[in-house]
Amino acid sequence: MKLNLFSKKIGIEEKIDGFLNKVSEAGLIFQSAMEDYFNGNDEVFAEKREALHRTENEGDTLRRDIERHLYTKTLIPESRGDVLELIENMDALLDYYKAAIWRFDIEKPEICREFHSDFRELVACGVKAVEETVCSCRAFFKNIDDASNHMHKVTYWEKQADVVSTRLQRAIFSRQDLRLSHRQQIRNFARFMEKISDEAEDVIDRLSIYIIKRAL
Amino acid sequence: MFMFFLSSGLFQGWSLGANNMSNIFGTAVGSRMISFRKAALICSLAVILGAVISGAGVTDTLVKLGAVNALAGAFTVAFASAVTIFLMTKAGIPVSTSQSIIGAIVGWNLFSGFLTDPASLTKIITTWLICPVLSALFSMAAYLLIVRIIRHYQIHMFKLDSLVRYGLILVGAFGAYSMGANNISTVMGVFIPVVPFPPISFFGFFTLTAAQQLFLLGGIAIAVGVFTYSKRVILTVGKGIMDLSPVAAFVAVLSHSLVLFLFASKSLEQLLLSHGLPAIPLVPVSSSQAIVGAVIGIGLLKGGRSIQWKTVGSIFIGWIATPLLAGIICFVSLFMMQNLFQQKAYEPVTYVLSSRALQRIDSMGVPTESLGDLVGKEFESARAFRSALAARISPSKELEALFLDVCLYHKMEISKIKITAMNRYKVTEEQRQALEKMAGRIFAHTWALDNLLAESTPAWKVSENNAAHNKQLAAALLYIHDYFKADRRLPETNQ
Numbered sequence: 189m190k191l192n193l194f195s196k197k198i199g200i201e202e203k204i205d206g207f208l209n210k211v212s213e214a215g216l217i218f219q220s221a222m223e224d225y226f227n228g229n230d231e232v233f234a235e236k237r238e239a240l241h242r243t244e245n246e247g248d249t250l251r252r253d254i255e256r257h258l259y260t261k262t263l264i265p266e267s268r269g270d271v272l273e274l275i276e277n278m279d280a281l282l283d284y285y286k287a288a289i290w291r292f293d294i295e296k297p298e299i300c301r302e303f304h305s306d307f308r309e310l311v312a313c314g315v316k317a318v319e320e321t322v323c324s325c326r327a328f329f330k331n332i333d334d335a336s337n338h339m340h341k342v343t344y345w346e347k348q349a350d351v352v353s354t355r356l357q358r359a360i361f362s363r364q365d366l367r368l369s370h371r372q373q374i375r376n377f378a379r380f381m382e383k384i385s386d387e388a389e390d391v392i393d394r395l396s397i398y399i400i401k402r403a404l
Numbered sequence: 405m406f407m408f409f410l411s412s413g414l415f416q417g418w419s420l421g422a423n424n425m426s427n428i429f430g431t432a433v434g435s436r437m438i439s440f441r442k443a444a445l446i447c448s449l450a451v452i453l454g455a456v457i458s459g460a461g462v463t464d465t466l467v468k469l470g471a472v473n474a475l476a477g478a479f480t481v482a483f484a485s486a487v488t489i490f491l492m493t494k495a496g497i498p499v500s501t502s503q504s505i506i507g508a509i510v511g512w513n514l515f516s517g518f519l520t521d522p523a524s525l526t527k528i529i530t531t532w533l534i535c536p537v538l539s540a541l542f543s544m545a546a547y548l549l550i551v552r553i554i555r556h557y558q559i560h561m562f563k564l565d566s567l568v569r570y571g572l573i574l575v576g577a578f579g580a581y582s583m584g585a586n587n588i589s590t591v592m593g594v595f596i597p598v599v600p601f602p603p604i605s606f607f608g609f610f611t612l613t614a615a616q617q618l619f620l621l622g623g624i625a626i627a628v629g630v631f632t633y634s635k636r637v638i639l640t641v642g643k644g645i646m647d648l649s650p651v652a653a654f655v656a657v658l659s660h661s662l663v664l665f666l667f668a669s670k671s672l673e674q675l676l677l678s679h680g681l682p683a684i685p686l687v688p689v690s691s692s693q694a695i696v697g698a699v700i701g702i703g704l705l706k707g708g709r710s711i712q713w714k715t716v717g718s719i720f721i722g723w724i725a726t727p728l729l730a731g732i733i734c735f736v737s738l739f740m741m742q743n744l745f746q747q748k749a750y751e752p753v754t755y756v757l758s759s760r761a762l763q764r765i766d767s768m769g770v771p772t773e774s775l776g777d778l779v780g781k782e783f784e785s786a787r788a789f790r791s792a793l794a795a796r797i798s799p800s801k802e803l804e805a806l807f808l809d810v811c812l813y814h815k816m817e818i819s820k821i822k823i824t825a826m827n828r829y830k831v832t833e834e835q836r837q838a839l840e841k842m843a844g845r846i847f848a849h850t851w852a853l854d855n856l857l858a859e860s861t862p863a864w865k866v867s868e869n870n871a872a873h874n875k876q877l878a879a880a881l882l883y884i885h886d887y888f889k890a891d892r893r894l895p896e897t898n899q
Contacts, residue, residue, distance in 0.1 A: 200562055201560050201562050264562065264565040265436040266649070266650055271561075329560055329561045329562075330558050330560050330561070331555070331558040333555060402649070403649065
């Protein structure tokens with residue numbers, strides 16, 4: 189009975205770790221896919237889009253497993269609601285990557301070469317913010333005191349993303365030779381990329397509350 | 405008839421179980437870490453075991469404070485205590501069964517003319533103050549240690565949850581055992597001097613003494629309280645003094661259980677005594693106050709901001725109000741019991757200044773010339789004897805205690821049949837052999853027998869450096885005094 193009960197919990201620890209790995213992996217795939225998009229490697233981009241799609245599906249399966257486990261085994265009743273919300277918020281980040289890559293695939297925006305470096309930086313800020321969010325989550329489960337070491341970095345990358353996005357939008361609208369509709373489309377993509385780090389910051393804002401509630 | 409009179413004690417047990425289960429398993433059940441049924445089962449079993457195995461130590465202190473020596477009196481004392489608990493609970497003030505029963509016993513002492521042993525009362529009241537403080541200190545130390553361990557080993561939330569879950573079950577069981585050991589005296593203690601049950605032997609493997617049978621009944625009453633009403637208490641009491649994390653709840657229950665155990669464990673007392681260390685008094689303490697102390701300890705460690713001081717204040721009010729109210733209710737109820745229902749509320753204990761007693765006091769260098777007219781006179785209560793003494797010699801407190809001790813009339817007949825049927829766990833073989841030599845003799849005072857026994861063998865003598873032996877000796881003497889107590893109509897004494 190005892191060993192059985194313990195093994196159930198070790199199982200869920202692995203599932204949560206696996207799920208967070210998926211979020212982290214999705215960021216790496218997304219960043220690399222965007223690189224291919226800017227470089228015009230359409231075939232590789234399509235492959236990575238599929239890879240991200242698979243990762244997102246695997247993440248969804250793990251999330252459902254974790255939720256079912258938490259509900260059916262009545263684990264951590266005090267923090268169960270918070271953990272479920274956290275997992276769902278992290279899943280939203282995973283979904284966001286997928287939505288972004290599909291948007292690029294569907295709309296195929298024509299991004300002028302001069303904007304590429306800012307777009308790359310914007311993507312990097314978002315991915316780094318999500319990566320630090322993943323680290324904060326891991327710390328929340330294992331070493332709650334360490335969480336703040338990562339959380340402040342999320343805020344930093346979010347601010348960086350704001351700066352880059354503002355600069356990029358100014359540059360986009362300073363190009364009078366482009367059609368207004370074209371400029372608006374690129375601007376929308378810039379704002380979409382910027383929102384990745386905003387979403388990550390929202391997650392850690394809620395996480396900081398869970399940490400206070402979970403204080404020993 | 406005994407079972408009818410016992411009902412008030414059983415009711416007291418029921419309310420103890422209903423109220424105090426939440427101290428031990430409240431957080432675990434409230435936060436759904438353990439199901440109520442599982443918690444109630446563990447709690448009930450542990451309470452019964454604690455009561456039967458370790459309940460005796462604390463009860464001795466209670467009996468020393470006031471040995472309620474009539475069945476109707478014991479009923480009334482337990483009844484007054486139970487009514488006080490009911491009234492205080494209705495008023496929303498946290499209540500302690502230990503305090504209400506002690507208030508009621510003092511009420512009985514006042515009514516019956518018995519003197520309250522000031523040493524026992526002081527010991528009990530001091531312990532009430534020490535109990536929450538000690539619990540707070542324990543919880544602070546345990547909390548710091550456990551938090552350091554968790555941080556050092558970086559235990560995963562789910563593993564920690566699992567460990568806390570098992571920890572809460574373990575400390576809960578320990579807490580329930582300690583509660584049974586410590587608080588059974590508040591439920592059944594007053595019935596000990598009047599219990600009529602013969603010992604029950606289970607195929608010679610073990611014997612349940614009369615007191616243990618009483619404790620078993622009390623334990624069952626507590627268990628019934630746990631099963632029938634404690635869930636409601638857990639759900640309605642709410643968060644209490646402050647919100648607790650599961651780890652903090654574990655620490656609070658652990659500290660509470662340790663404190664209750666310290667004040668109930670006879671073996672721990674023996675261990676300390678055998679190492680020449682001062683023993684911890686075996687006193688009934690309040691489970692609620694121990695848990696309150698533990699929670700405040702953790703709250704103070706966290707800066708004290710989250711503590712609901714209003715709740716703490718009402719607990720202090722309870723400390724004063726409970727014994728006072730119980731004492732008053734008991735006094736009034738005893739009056740009604742005796743005059744309205746014509747029941748004997750107490751068995752009078754008489755004092756006689758016999759010539760032997762006078763000789764003994766004289767040999768201690770106390771001037772007794774002015775007491776000549778008191779020799780041979782019988783006094784119906786300690787208070788009457790004290791007044792008679794005061795009119796003649798106005799004795800100091802110490803001298804008064806000496807007179808009361810020496811002149812207490814307690815007739816004992818040492819019969820051969822009774823020696824053979826004695827409880828061999830209470831009296832050693834050597835002590836029994838010494839008693840056999842006294843067969844057929846009659847004693848009027850306990851000290852007369854004690855002195856003669858001490859002269860006959862070192863086994864009955866107080867040792868200068870063996871505290872454990874002295875402890876056994878005291879218990880054995882108490883036992884034989886009661887065991888050989890004779891009917892007062894026996895022929896005149898020869899000692």
